[in-house]
Amino acid sequence: MRALVVEDDPTIADFVARGLREAGFAVDHAGDGDAALECTREQTYDVAIVDVMLPKRDGLAVIDEMRRRGSATPVLILSARRSVDDRVKGLQAGGDDYLTKPFAFAELLARVQALLRRATRTPEPTTLTVEDLALDLLSRRVTRDGTPIDLRPREFSLLEYLMRNAGRVVSKTMILSHVWEYSFDPQTNIVDVLVSRLREKIDRPFERKLLQTVRGVGYVLGGHER
Amino acid sequence: MRPFGLRLALWYATIFVVASTVIVFLTYWLTSASLAQRDQQIIQQKIGEYAAAYQRGGIGRLADIVRAEQSTAPERLFVRVVDRGAEAIVLSQPEGWEPSALETASLRLWDGTLVQVGKSTEARQDLLSRFRAALGLVTLSVVIAALAGGFIVTRVALEPVQRLTEAVGRIIRTGRTDERVPLSAETDPLDAIDELTRLFNQMLDKIEGLVTAMRGALDNVSHDLRTPLTRLRGTAEMALAAPPDVDRCRDALADCVEESDRVLVMLNTLMDISEAESGALQLHRGAVRLGEIAARAVELYRDVADAKGLVLSANTSSDLVVMADATRLEQVAANLIDNAVKYTAAGGRVDVEVVGDEGRAVLRVRDTGIGVRADELPHIWNRLFRGDTSRTERGLGLGLSLVKAIVEAHGGTVEVKSEPNRGSVFTVALGAV
Numbered sequence: 001m002r003a004l005v006v007e008d009d010p011t012i013a014d015f016v017a018r019g020l021r022e023a024g025f026a027v028d029h030a031g032d033g034d035a036a037l038e039c040t041r042e043q044t045y046d047v048a049i050v051d052v053m054l055p056k057r058d059g060l061a062v063i064d065e066m067r068r069r070g071s072a073t074p075v076l077i078l079s080a081r082r083s084v085d086d087r088v089k090g091l092q093a094g095g096d097d098y099l100t101k102p103f104a105f106a107e108l109l110a111r112v113q114a115l116l117r118r119a120t121r122t123p124e125p126t127t128l129t130v131e132d133l134a135l136d137l138l139s140r141r142v143t144r145d146g147t148p149i150d151l152r153p154r155e156f157s158l159l160e161y162l163m164r165n166a167g168r169v170v171s172k173t174m175i176l177s178h179v180w181e182y183s184f185d186p187q188t189n190i191v192d193v194l195v196s197r198l199r200e201k202i203d204r205p206f207e208r209k210l211l212q213t214v215r216g217v218g219y220v221l222g223g224h225e226r
Numbered sequence: 227m228r229p230f231g232l233r234l235a236l237w238y239a240t241i242f243v244v245a246s247t248v249i250v251f252l253t254y255w256l257t258s259a260s261l262a263q264r265d266q267q268i269i270q271q272k273i274g275e276y277a278a279a280y281q282r283g284g285i286g287r288l289a290d291i292v293r294a295e296q297s298t299a300p301e302r303l304f305v306r307v308v309d310r311g312a313e314a315i316v317l318s319q320p321e322g323w324e325p326s327a328l329e330t331a332s333l334r335l336w337d338g339t340l341v342q343v344g345k346s347t348e349a350r351q352d353l354l355s356r357f358r359a360a361l362g363l364v365t366l367s368v369v370i371a372a373l374a375g376g377f378i379v380t381r382v383a384l385e386p387v388q389r390l391t392e393a394v395g396r397i398i399r400t401g402r403t404d405e406r407v408p409l410s411a412e413t414d415p416l417d418a419i420d421e422l423t424r425l426f427n428q429m430l431d432k433i434e435g436l437v438t439a440m441r442g443a444l445d446n447v448s449h450d451l452r453t454p455l456t457r458l459r460g461t462a463e464m465a466l467a468a469p470p471d472v473d474r475c476r477d478a479l480a481d482c483v484e485e486s487d488r489v490l491v492m493l494n495t496l497m498d499i500s501e502a503e504s505g506a507l508q509l510h511r512g513a514v515r516l517g518e519i520a521a522r523a524v525e526l527y528r529d530v531a532d533a534k535g536l537v538l539s540a541n542t543s544s545d546l547v548v549m550a551d552a553t554r555l556e557q558v559a560a561n562l563i564d565n566a567v568k569y570t571a572a573g574g575r576v577d578v579e580v581v582g583d584e585g586r587a588v589l590r591v592r593d594t595g596i597g598v599r600a601d602e603l604p605h606i607w608n609r610l611f612r613g614d615t616s617r618t619e620r621g622l623g624l625g626l627s628l629v630k631a632i633v634e635a636h637g638g639t640v641e642v643k644s645e646p647n648r649g650s651v652f653t654v655a656l657g658a659v
Contacts, residue, residue, distance in 0.1 A: 215476075
């Protein structure tokens, strides 16, 4: 998988590129709009991450030009502007998703993966498995090591989300917007409460703990080496 | 005067001059024509008299009359009688006559004799030339008056516009928004320019209000961010200064991430409050069922309330519809419930209800929590205010300010009643559709 990161701030570009490489991407970086177009002329990318405010040619113009040349590369827009209008403008320019700065890298990665899934039209699995934990999306049954686990709807939806992102850190904000479809940050520890209830059911009776807390960042289910 | 004023003045003068010139020409032409007509009448009358005399007494009588008239008449005429042999039989010709300056007429009598009478046009021409001179003078003074009047009228009419232009220019140059356009002493409510000036000043008032509010908001935001940023910096600095230890550093880094998340939430909330208070918040309004919004917010806190051992009850089946920004309203409901859940101990209750009240949709959140002291009650809406009893709970102290700002941006009201250790009731009222 090859990704293009278009971002003029060297620190942000560096941590995004490093994170993507760790997740198994080959990453090219462009520091301005013209360089970005130069890259897309020479290479075909599976995904592009484009900042809006760029020197020489802004991000929306870059996306517009890419689309004009017939590129179908999915684009994740990065922007410091958070109003609904800016979001709409970005998507109208040909972007596929929009992420507001500052962001958690975990969220950026999850969105990139989602764009790739959408672009490659990976057939939807009907069963998700992480080690000995299995979740059947059709019958909505969850088992661990063959033992059925009874989950309430929100716990189920949280587990499904964590399993789809198995091995990747998922932030509280991401959980909040997926499980409750709330886009702002309530100040109470709503997510913590739900996570600890889920943990109670899928981890407590078993010796190996699958659901880990990554302090300051979020939660990860299975296979996270750290 | 600007080119526009000059053009206006010239147009005014041109139209005035053209109209006056037309009148002058018409007058001259009518006068000249009527003078010529009168001369013709006199000549015709004379010819008639002579023809009658000729008929009665022949050529002799005619000659007598002509001769008599030559000496008595105030104005001597040119008279010529020619017989059939083309020989002049009577000729009376005043001295020094110019044949070209004659108004003439002739009549052939029954026996072929021709009577010709001519009248000098000299007097007439003289009169007309004096008339022309007079008209010329009049025209000249009209032109001068028109130009002068044009300039004066334009200047008077455009003066308020000029003042407006100067004021706008000053504001653009200096960036001072407290500048106003002076209104003339006696203002006429029907005067379009006065009206424009008044509206312009009102617009400046509004802009100044907005700019002041924005500046204030910016000051507050930058002030409010200093504390968490100090904490953030302090944490990182302490970790760097301490002897190297991976676990301690990881702890510090996690603290930094959490602290910066808090800064971000705080910044977003402060911006929302400031924008809502200054009227700059964009509301994407639509028809929204208040009951649905409240029910969703209750669901969000259901687990938290269970975990805390509270009863969270909802009476939100109401069909009341309000025109509101659904996301913002969800924020209002969530913040009120958040507050109630946070400050109510295990075993307590939080009741959320949506009811109609005199054409208004009312969202009420009632708790059996710690309540607010009467002396603190008026301050709970202030940004970053945290009552003495609430300090132990984590929070930013922005939730209620945001609630108030959003509700008021929607044209609604928010009220609180509270009794320490008994509980509080928050009531949000919005205009129902």
